[in-house]
Amino acid sequence: MKNEGFDYLKGITAVDYNDHLEVVYILFNTKSKKQEIITVNLKGENSIHSVIKLYRSADWLERELSEMFGIEILGRKAPRLLLEKWNGVDPPLRKSFAWGKDYKRQEP
Amino acid sequence: MSIMRINVGPIHPSTHGVLRLVVDVDGDTVVGVNTHIGFLHRGVEKLMETRMYMQNPSYTEKMDYVAPLAWDDLYVHAVEIAQGKEVKEAAQYARVILDEFQRIASHLLWLGTFCNDLGQMFTLFMWTFRDRAKVVKFLEDISGSRMFYVNIRVGGLWKPLPADFKERAYKLADYIEENIAQYPDILDKNPIFMERTKGIGKLSLEDAINMGATGPVLRASGLDYDTRKAMPYYIYDKMKFEVPIRAEGDAYARYIVRFNEMKQSLSIIRQALDNFPKNEDVVGMPIKLIGPPAKPDTVVLSHELPRGEGIIYMIPDKQRPYRIYMRSPTYMNLSVLDHISKGHTFADLFSILGSLDIIMAEIDK
Secondary structure, rough: HHHOOEEEEEEEEEEEEOOOOEEEEEEOOOOOEEEEEEEOOOOOOOOEEEEOOOOOOOHHHHHHHHHHHHOEEEEEEEEOOOOOOOOOOOOOOOOOOOOOOOOOOOOO | EEEEEEEEEEEEHHHOOOOOEEEEOOOEEEEEEEEEOOOOOOOOHHHHOOOHHHHHHHHHHHHOOOOOHHHHHHHHHHHHHHHOOOOOHHHHHHHHHHHHHHHHHHHHHHOOOOHHHHHOOOOHHHHHHHHHHHEEEEEEEEEEOOOOOOOOOOEOOOOOOOOOOOHHHHHHHHHHHHOOOOOOHHOOOHHHHHHHOOOOOOOOOHHHHHHOOOOOOHOOOOOOHHHHHOOOOOHHOOOOOOOOOOOOHHHHHHHHHHHHHHHHHHHHHEEEEOOOOOOOOEOOOOOOOOOOOOOOOEEEEEEEEOEEEEEEEEOOOOEEEEEEEEEEEEHHHHOHHHHHHHHOOOHHHHHHHHHOOOHHHHHHO
């Protein structure tokens, strides 16, 4: 994607669908002013490769992702915790956290 | 000389919130800044997933407590897109006017506190707060609240505009224009201000893009990118305004960009007031009538907030968002701090931090 001119990484986040996780990248082309959303289905896995070599903005975004969703980031050294200062607790943005039971999405 | 480690914060007047910096210094020169955030982390995204659509504006407002209306507007607009609801034409104009006034109020607060950081104690701070108070009073009279104006509703605003709204807005715009014209006298002619901002905290365009800087920080590095122009929402495509850019990328350029943005905001406000629709009905839907969204598509929406581009990525569900991600602009801007403060003196670290215009509530979410 970077070779196609998408040189600005705006954000990284994830969505928990209970059975699988989906990682979302929001990319932007600063020349043609086009935005592109890329979603990656992790298919039950719990790790994703780092994009920090392409986008340095991924540094804090990936740390937020790994703390909030418990996703392991491969290919970069493990940094200290950025937002959460406690250990041994469920990743807070997973659906299993604080709901008590799995929360199923109701299609409207 | 050996490297010494200095701890700054979490409670410190120059950090504008609870931010802890662990600074490595060699003599008086900064060689590395380790940023510790998360003291204000409250899990806003998780909280918003557990509440109904229109209970959430009270959370989005606390994201950026200096410009609450801007975040509020962004969130409610995202809900409107999910619901498939049109915004009334007059309400679009009113929202643009309120957003731009909010941007001016936010930049005025930034300018005053920035000068405090530079040691120009309370002279300009008093001036900017005098002017900001007028804007805040104006917004208070429209919304009924002084700080958190929860007055944006699906489809419009929560109550009709006051009868003298246009008259007062014109007067206020004139007042602000007259007063901000005095500021350069105390800043650009002031050797202390110039020496502490010019050439300090340089961020090249390449680095700014690669490190994800946004808003005035990105534009001060020379990229002509404003969401209001690139991805227009509401009536911004009908407005004529310029996007202020500077090539230097230092603290002074960031001040100039923000200062010129205020002038452009005034121009947008005047244009919106001139073309205000005859049908002045701006009242939105009652909260109780808001039902399930029309289609379950993902909403991705960007607005130009005072501090940069805010993005909402929302997957709607029946009564509440299934997942909502809010990209906060200052989170990206603060991550640049370590890179741009290397090689500067310890005292200039606060000039750089001030020029990034951070809000900790928005960074920690």
